[in-house]
Amino acid sequence: MSSGTAGRKGWLSERVPLDLEALKVYSNEPVPNHLARWWWCLGGTPALLFVVQVVTGILLTFYYVPSPASAYESVRRITHDIPYGWYLRSLHRWSSHFMIVAVWLHMMRVFFTGAYRRPRELNWMIGMGLLGVTLLFGFTGYSLLYEQISYWGITVATNLTEAVPWLGTHLARLLRGGDAVGDHTLTRFFIFHIGVLPTAITILLALHILLVRLHGVTPFEFARDRARPQGHKTYPFYPDHVLIEVIMGIGLVILLSCLAILFPAGLGEPANPLRTPAHIKPEWYFFWTFRWLKLVGLTASVLSIGAVALLAFVWPFVDAWIRRRRPGSELSVWIGASAVLCLLGLTVWEALAAH
Amino acid sequence: MSPNWTATSSLLGASPDEHPPPPRRVFLSRLVSLTTLAALGASALAGARLVLRYLYPRQGLSRRRRIFLAPRSELPPGATRSYTLPGGQSAIVRNTGTAWVALSDVCPHLGCKVRWDEAAGGFLCPCHAGLFSKEGKALRGPPADEGKDLRRYPVETIGDNIFIEIEEHL
Numbered sequence: 026m027s028s029g030t031a032g033r034k035g036w037l038s039e040r041v042p043l044d045l046e047a048l049k050v051y052s053n054e055p056v057p058n059h060l061a062r063w064w065w066c067l068g069g070t071p072a073l074l075f076v077v078q079v080v081t082g083i084l085l086t087f088y089y090v091p092s093p094a095s096a097y098e099s100v101r102r103i104t105h106d107i108p109y110g111w112y113l114r115s116l117h118r119w120s121s122h123f124m125i126v127a128v129w130l131h132m133m134r135v136f137f138t139g140a141y142r143r144p145r146e147l148n149w150m151i152g153m154g155l156l157g158v159t160l161l162f163g164f165t166g167y168s169l170l171y172e173q174i175s176y177w178g179i180t181v182a183t184n185l186t187e188a189v190p191w192l193g194t195h196l197a198r199l200l201r202g203g204d205a206v207g208d209h210t211l212t213r214f215f216i217f218h219i220g221v222l223p224t225a226i227t228i229l230l231a232l233h234i235l236l237v238r239l240h241g242v243t244p245f246e247f248a249r250d251r252a253r254p255q256g257h258k259t260y261p262f263y264p265d266h267v268l269i270e271v272i273m274g275i276g277l278v279i280l281l282s283c284l285a286i287l288f289p290a291g292l293g294e295p296a297n298p299l300r301t302p303a304h305i306k307p308e309w310y311f312f313w314t315f316r317w318l319k320l321v322g323l324t325a326s327v328l329s330i331g332a333v334a335l336l337a338f339v340w341p342f343v344d345a346w347i348r349r350r351r352p353g354s355e356l357s358v359w360i361g362a363s364a365v366l367c368l369l370g371l372t373v374w375e376a377l378a379a380h
Numbered sequence: 381m382s383p384n385w386t387a388t389s390s391l392l393g394a395s396p397d398e399h400p401p402p403p404r405r406v407f408l409s410r411l412v413s414l415t416t417l418a419a420l421g422a423s424a425l426a427g428a429r430l431v432l433r434y435l436y437p438r439q440g441l442s443r444r445r446r447i448f449l450a451p452r453s454e455l456p457p458g459a460t461r462s463y464t465l466p467g468g469q470s471a472i473v474r475n476t477g478t479a480w481v482a483l484s485d486v487c488p489h490l491g492c493k494v495r496w497d498e499a500a501g502g503f504l505c506p507c508h509a510g511l512f513s514k515e516g517k518a519l520r521g522p523p524a525d526e527g528k529d530l531r532r533y534p535v536e537t538i539g540d541n542i543f544i545e546i547e548e549h550l
Contacts, residue, residue, distance in 0.1 A: 107495065177507070180491050181490045182492065184490040184491040195436070199436055199437070201435050201437075203437045298468055299468065299493065300466065300493055300495075301492040301494075301506050301507065302506060303506050305507050311381055318508070318522075319508050319522070321510075321524065322522055322525050323489065323522060323526065327544070
């Protein structure tokens with residue numbers, strides 16, 4: 026090594042006193058072999074997609090105008106006039122769909138392998154928070170288009186909030202910035218989408234990853250891995266696992282790019298507050314709530330969805346209670362499977378129904 | 381050189397090397413900690429209240445106002461017309477033969493706009509398929525389940541003109 030390089034290194038390490046050897050040890054934590062399977066990488070997928078969302082989102086914000094009079098026109102301009110605007114918008118849209126799917130799949134994987142159990146209960150709860158924030162990202166982002174369906178989506182959703190007992194009216198007014206959807210609503214949704222929610226997701230993601238790192242990956246062994254000798258049951262996080270994530274990331278970006286080119290994001294009619302379109306539906310990831318609302322009515326649906334969300338939030342403790350009462354019980358698997366079937370059933374039902 | 385924490389830790393009532401601190405000192409140090417925590421908590425609550433007050437939209441004043449709708453001749457018996465009112469609301473006005481009825485076109489369920497549906501023979505809400513009779517009575521769907529009819533505007537005729545009363549947010 027030349028003395029010049031050593032000198033530069035010395036200069037830098039004096040100013041950034043980072044122990045590279047300690048960092049190497051820290052990042053080389055061995056991870057169990059089962060993590061090399063792709064469905065065990067689903068936790069990293071939403072994080073990768075979040076990076077795509079941040080980059081494309083920042084670029085879209087350069088041209089988006091968050092006011093009812095100009096929002097639709099600015100989206101139209103991004104889509105049709107600005108060079109590559111259609112591509113960035115389509116990437117942002119497809120990536121949001123993927124992110125929601127990946128978060129649900131990650132959550133299901135964690136649920137069905139029991140990875141939320143002691144001592145990882147808090148991380149499950151943080152994960153539930155991340156699911157909520159991801160769904161809110163989807164909802165607020167879609168509202169920003171200010172096209173007919175998205176406008177009426179905001180109207181229905183904010184009116185739905187009014188059904189929350191005691192706080193409903195105040196919550197709805199706070200969200201809308203007034204008694205009805207108007208000038209302030211779009212600005213509020215915009216601030217949520219680009220300020221409040223990104224801050225929340227960054228904090229929650231950091232805590233989520235920190236807890237994973239502190240606890241280590243949940244032990245799990247496939248029959249094939251069980252036969253391996255003791256020294257071969259793990260592999261290093263860096264570079265091996267990082268490489269798997271990088272390959273998945275590149276694959277995802279290629280897939281997103283193809284979808285953005287083949288099925289670019291469209292734009293419906295501009296919002297018309299005087300006329301509700303004949304067929305109104307939310308984005309597909311809210312189909313189940315929409316169908317449930319039609320089935321059981323306003324107050325019952327809001328209360329029951331709230332109760333289920335609360336149950337899911339504290340599920341690790343409920344599961345521990347069940348397992349204390351009935352050791353070896355498979356009840357949680359059955360409850361989880363029923364919940365997934367219900368969600369899928371309601372989603373498909375709404376997708377197929379005209380009304 | 382490692383800093384000497386002894387002074388600080390004895391303040392907090394935890395000095396392992398020395399004799400246990402007198403109970404009075406422990407009491408006082410706990411009192412100081414608790415008071416500080418309480419003050420911080422109160423400040424946080426005050427801050428949260430300030431932010432909420434800032435974000436919560438002002439409860440605007442509203443007033444009831446009578447507005448001119450149309451001359452009587454424009455709405456003969458059996459005729460129905462839709463009028464856009466100030467503030468972006470709409471009224472569907474019908475002459476039943478004995479009176480004029482003005483209905484709001486906002487579905488009382490979740491705020492979508494209803495429209496006349498010839499096949500269904502009533503006002504249909506496109507959001508959750510709620511159906512209302514031509515008098516505005518909820519017949520089917522979520523509004524009927526909740527017993528919520530279309531809102532009626534008070535109608536008044538003065539001379540040859542029809543007026544309706546609306547609530548205007550200032």
